[in-house]
Amino acid sequence: MQSDFKLLHLKKRVHFLKVAAQGQKIPTSSLVLQFLNRHDNQPGRVGFTVTKKVGNAVVRNRIKRRLRAVIYQAGKEICLCGVDLVLIGRNKTFSKPYPHIVHDFYQALKKAGMKFDA
Template sequence: MPVLKKRSEFLAVAKGGRLARRAFVLQAIERDAPQGLEAGVARVGYTVTKKVGNAVVRNRVKRRLRAAVREAAHCARPGIDYVLIGRHGALDADFRSIVEELSAALKNPRTRADPQRSGGRRRPKSAGKQNSIH
């Protein structure tokens, strides 16, 4: 699968939907108008934050995720950009379970942010006033 490399591509995918699993978070977004050699092909990007560990640990997580994508690439939908955010759970998890979770996630990604299922807390519009002491 072609790989995302530019920061702007990662930021574009971050505006799409998210699907969290124990070993990774999958972000996905449909490309507007696929063109050129990569038209109709799924692309993937990998990232692991420093919270996961030092460089050795982060690279190990990325290697496991890359290997899992090679195993599950046939499940990826064409014309969609994916970003895999590695979690610390990817080190301890059984590789087969990572591949199975990734296969299921690639088949049915959330490509748009769904406000009903976002999981974040939203303030009601009337709660804009805060208590103040005079």
């Protein structure tokens, strides 16, 4: 992981609910990307969630680690200023090879109209 890349996290339930209610949702085979454009110049924030339907705590935590790795790998390639992102893990996030998850993430960003240098 890059040491100079700082990522702010969504931590409170109310922020997750705001992104879900007011933002847009882009599903892919291995993840769901929800995003809300805040229209400010504050740094972007990212949240990760996996429902209990997906599996036990070990599986859910592994999925969240994989999603965090995708965000950190994208790092400086994506412009997150003024955007809140929520990545929702699915069953396939656990079983799919990591490069496929990265590809799905970039496809979701492309559908969302976000800028990136990949």
